[in-house]
Amino acid sequence: MTPAALSHSRAEAFPANWLKRIGFALLFLYVLYAMSTLEITWERFVTGLGHADEFFGRMWPPNFEATKLDLLKTGMIESIQIAILATFVGVLLSLPLGLLAARNLMPEWVSWTARGTIALCRSFHPIVVAILFVKAVGFGALAGILALIVASMGFISKLFAEAIEEMSLKQVEAVRATGASFWGVLVMGVLPQVMARFIGFAAYQLDSNLRNSTMVGIVGGGGIGATLFTAYQRFDYDFVLTILMAIVAIIMVSEIASGWLRKVFQ
Amino acid sequence: MSTGENAVAPRTWEAHSRGERLARFAVYLVTVAAVIWSARFVEIIPEFLYDAPQQTVDLFRRMWPFDWSHYPKAVHAALIETFHIATLGTLLALVLAAPVALMAARNITRSRALNLFATFILVSSRSVNSLIWALLFVAIFGPGALAGVLAIAFRSIGFVGKLLAEAIEEAREGPIEALKATGASPASLLIKGYWPQIEPSFWAVALFRWDINIRESAVLGLVGAGGIGVALEAALSNLYWDQVGLILAVIFAVVIVVEIFTSAIRKRII
Numbered sequence: 001m002t003p004a005a006l007s008h009s010r011a012e013a014f015p016a017n018w019l020k021r022i023g024f025a026l027l028f029l030y031v032l033y034a035m036s037t038l039e040i041t042w043e044r045f046v047t048g049l050g051h052a053d054e055f056f057g058r059m060w061p062p063n064f065e066a067t068k069l070d071l072l073k074t075g076m077i078e079s080i081q082i083a084i085l086a087t088f089v090g091v092l093l094s095l096p097l098g099l100l101a102a103r104n105l106m107p108e109w110v111s112w113t114a115r116g117t118i119a120l121c122r123s124f125h126p127i128v129v130a131i132l133f134v135k136a137v138g139f140g141a142l143a144g145i146l147a148l149i150v151a152s153m154g155f156i157s158k159l160f161a162e163a164i165e166e167m168s169l170k171q172v173e174a175v176r177a178t179g180a181s182f183w184g185v186l187v188m189g190v191l192p193q194v195m196a197r198f199i200g201f202a203a204y205q206l207d208s209n210l211r212n213s214t215m216v217g218i219v220g221g222g223g224i225g226a227t228l229f230t231a232y233q234r235f236d237y238d239f240v241l242t243i244l245m246a247i248v249a250i251i252m253v254s255e256i257a258s259g260w261l262r263k264v265f266q
Numbered sequence: 267m268s269t270g271e272n273a274v275a276p277r278t279w280e281a282h283s284r285g286e287r288l289a290r291f292a293v294y295l296v297t298v299a300a301v302i303w304s305a306r307f308v309e310i311i312p313e314f315l316y317d318a319p320q321q322t323v324d325l326f327r328r329m330w331p332f333d334w335s336h337y338p339k340a341v342h343a344a345l346i347e348t349f350h351i352a353t354l355g356t357l358l359a360l361v362l363a364a365p366v367a368l369m370a371a372r373n374i375t376r377s378r379a380l381n382l383f384a385t386f387i388l389v390s391s392r393s394v395n396s397l398i399w400a401l402l403f404v405a406i407f408g409p410g411a412l413a414g415v416l417a418i419a420f421r422s423i424g425f426v427g428k429l430l431a432e433a434i435e436e437a438r439e440g441p442i443e444a445l446k447a448t449g450a451s452p453a454s455l456l457i458k459g460y461w462p463q464i465e466p467s468f469w470a471v472a473l474f475r476w477d478i479n480i481r482e483s484a485v486l487g488l489v490g491a492g493g494i495g496v497a498l499e500a501a502l503s504n505l506y507w508d509q510v511g512l513i514l515a516v517i518f519a520v521v522i523v524v525e526i527f528t529s530a531i532r533k534r535i536i
Contacts, residue, residue: 014458027357030353031354031357034350034353034354035354037346037347037350038347038350038351038354038410038411038412038415038492039410039411040354040411040412040415044407044412045407045412048406048407048408048412051405051406051407051408052406055402055405055406077307078308078309080304081303081304081307081308082304082308084300084301084303084304085301085304085305085308088297088301088304119522123481123517123518123521123522123525124514124517124518124521125481125482125484125485127397127485127488128484128485128498128514128517131502132325135321135325136318136321136322136325137315137318137321138311138318140309140310140311141308141309141310142308142310142311142315145308211392211393211395212395214395214398215395215397215398218397218398218401218488218489219488222309225398228398228401229401232401232405237405244394244398247393247394247398248389248390248393248394251389251392251393252389252393255389261293264286264289264290264293265290265293
């Protein structure tokens with residue numbers, strides 16, 4: 001057999017996928033089209049970069065004056081308090097809501113009502129919920145707390161319900177067979193199987209609430225976001241940088257802490 | 267061990283060791299202390315609370331009926347803009363996150379310092395909220411969609427990059443070694459060895475983030491970064507609550523449609 005014939009008999013190692021190439025081409029065309037409708041142009045980008053130079057010049061060096069640090073500390077502590085309270089109440093409310101939404105434990109009409117509530121909590125961005133709560137209960141930390149409670153309920157209940165639906169029903173049946181009451185089944189059959197994951201979700205939510213509590217202040221929900229927004233509006237960009245650095249640092253610490261928390265309950 | 271010994275001292279069964287119980291107890295204690303501390307010192311003004319139910323009822327009464335005539339005037343175009351911002355932002359994030367993910371993946375970049383540096387970029391991107399990213403980009407590029415796209419992209423780098431780096435680290439070594447044995451260049455290793463393995467999770471992550479970004483880009487306009495949030499901000503500051511209600515209903519509808527759409531695609535590709 002000649003070498004040429006041999007190479008013919010083999011399938012090509014990496015055949016061209018024309019469907020995929022056309023897909024990428026269409027995606028590229030879409031990007032061009034969307035950029036033209038949004039009036040994103042190269043000139044605008046370059047002009048912006050000139051501003052960026054000035055902007056960073058005013059940001060650097062970060063402002064560490066004692067009065068500013070005091071403001072930073074007050075705002076940060078309030079953010080942490082908002083996050084802790086919102087997570088705590090959110091988790092407490094998610095426990096029953098998640099149970100009600102689990103389709104393998106509850107009758108259909110109950111689980112669908114609970115699922116509808118969860119979907120409603122999830123579909124609005126926390127900032128929109130915060131706007132509504134600022135109108136309802138006024139400016140301050142309470143509006144932020146309430147908004148983040150809603151967000152926590154949407155997130156934790158959904159994952160919790162899914163965790164319950166994935167659990168093994170054998171243990172539940174075993175407990176039921178002993179003649180246990182509904183509460184007995186719940187406490188001895190269901191919770192031991194899903195509690196570790198639930199605490200994992202709660203730890204993650206504490207993290208996420210801390211992140212979001214830096215933001216609700218922009219619409220009047222208290223916390224470090226309010227401090228940041230005020231500094232931004234007064235063009236105190238060097239203080240803005242200080243606040244941003246503090247936020248990144250605290251989120252890093254909280255990520256490490258929540259990782260540790262998950263390990264404890266594994 | 268003799269059986270006699272077992273018979274004398276009945277074994278006690280414990281689910282957790284002493285250390286585990288102590289750690290858990292410490293967590294409970296810290297939780298309770300933290301909640302009490304927060305509840306005592308957080309500033310809540312009770313006077314504002316008395317008329318809260320009344321204010322809430324008032325809010326919804328002013329929202330209904332929606333001002334439908336406002337939709338073709340200002341909301342529709344803003345909605346399309348929001349869609350473009352979310353999509354372009356997600357695509358830009360994918361492009362920017364890929365090199366950072368490669369740098370963070372320990373099986374590709376064999377330098378601990380570079381891994382840590384990449385992780386630092388990813389964490390910073392995630393810890394700054396998209397609204398705060400938007401503030402920064404509005405200050406640099408001025409109000410408009412460009413700031414929105416960049417805010418969405420920079421916020422998403424952390425999320426996409428982290429999940430991509432994990433997918434890369436989970437890639438099997440077999441195909442890579444086979445390619446290495448043929449003398450493939452590092453670029454071919456990436457394109458023909460790693461990419462086919464991580465492609466499904468790459469698109470799943472992209473889809474997931476796009477879903478989130480539609481929600482996020484709907485509020486970026488509050489700080490002037492384009493999209494339907496600009497219309498929301500205008501309606502809010504003019505106290506046109508019937509327009510606010512309409513815009514919230516539109517956002518709700520879009521989020522539901524996008525969620526149904528993405529979960530349908532997810533079912534097909536996974």
